[in-house]
Amino acid sequence: xxxxxxxxxxxxxxxxxxxxxxxxxxxxxxxxxxxxxxxxxxxxxxxxxxxxxxxxxxxxxxxxxxxxx
Amino acid sequence: xxxxxxxxxxxxxxxxxxxxxxxxxxxxxxxxxxxxxxxxxxxxxxxxxxxxxxxxxxxxxxxxxxxxxxxxxxxxxxxxxxxxxxxxxxxxxxxxxxxxxxxxxxxxxxxxxxxxxxxxxxxxxxxxxxxxxxxxxxxxxxxxxxxxxxxxxxxxxxxxxxxx
Numbered sequence: 001x002x003x004x005x006x007x008x009x010x011x012x013x014x015x016x017x018x019x020x021x022x023x024x025x026x027x028x029x030x031x032x033x034x035x036x037x038x039x040x041x042x043x044x045x046x047x048x049x050x051x052x053x054x055x056x057x058x059x060x061x062x063x064x065x066x067x068x069x
Numbered sequence: 070x071x072x073x074x075x076x077x078x079x080x081x082x083x084x085x086x087x088x089x090x091x092x093x094x095x096x097x098x099x100x101x102x103x104x105x106x107x108x109x110x111x112x113x114x115x116x117x118x119x120x121x122x123x124x125x126x127x128x129x130x131x132x133x134x135x136x137x138x139x140x141x142x143x144x145x146x147x148x149x150x151x152x153x154x155x156x157x158x159x160x161x162x163x164x165x166x167x168x169x170x171x172x173x174x175x176x177x178x179x180x181x182x183x184x185x186x187x188x189x190x191x192x193x194x195x196x197x198x199x200x201x202x203x204x205x206x207x208x209x210x211x212x213x214x215x216x217x218x219x220x221x222x223x224x225x226x227x228x229x230x231x232x233x
Contacts, residue, residue, distance in 0.1 A: 008077060010077045010078070011079075011109075012102065012103035012106065012108065013103055013104060014102075014103075031077075031079075034102050034110075034125070034129055035110050035111055036110045036111045036112070036121055036125055037079055037111050043077075047077040
């Protein structure tokens with residue numbers, strides 16, 4: 001996975017990487033076809049894991065008190 | 070048989086939980102697009118649950134031999150309808166698969182549902198339901214291959230125990 005690539009994970013184990021536009025298309029199709037879901041663009045955007053999110057997550061794990069403030 | 074605890078997930082007041090089962094040699098295995106984990110599907114207000122499950126299984130997995138609703142329960146802030154879907158070996162393809170172990174059923178009280186129902190108990194109940202159908206329902210009996218009926222004979226039929 002290259003730098004800046006976004007990730008979206010479904011609870012079923014399905015995972016996709018790509019740009020925001022690619023993930024919206026892929027996730028909308030996965031949700032419709034596999035889970036009978038009608039996902040909006042906003043639904044998908046809310047679940048995308050961005051590189052900054054991942055860095056913050058790791059920072060929280062690295063600190064004993066779990067506080068990144 | 071676990072789902073990813075964090076990630077995009079389905080919601081809605083009524084959901085279908087599909088267990089895709091096949092006979093590998095002399096034992097039953099779970100498979101599906103989510104591997105052996107429960108496969109959850111949203112059900113809309115006007116959807117017929119069996120129609121949706123049948124359609125989505127055909128589209129994603131392939132033609133099923135049997136589609137049967139086997140139990141329901143309250144979970145995930147929704148009503149979950151559980152389905153056992155029987156497929157032929159040739160339909161499994163490269164989907165991840167795992168053997169099904171035996172499990173104790175979730176037991177409720179005389180007028181109350183079980184407090185906790187593990188996925189394994191839902192599958193066990195579903196297969197006991199299928200064991201009963203294999204003996205009682207002519208369509209199921211005629212559709213299931215003989216080897217399936219042999220394996221199901223190890224499950225004590227228990228058709229109507231409510232899981233929720």
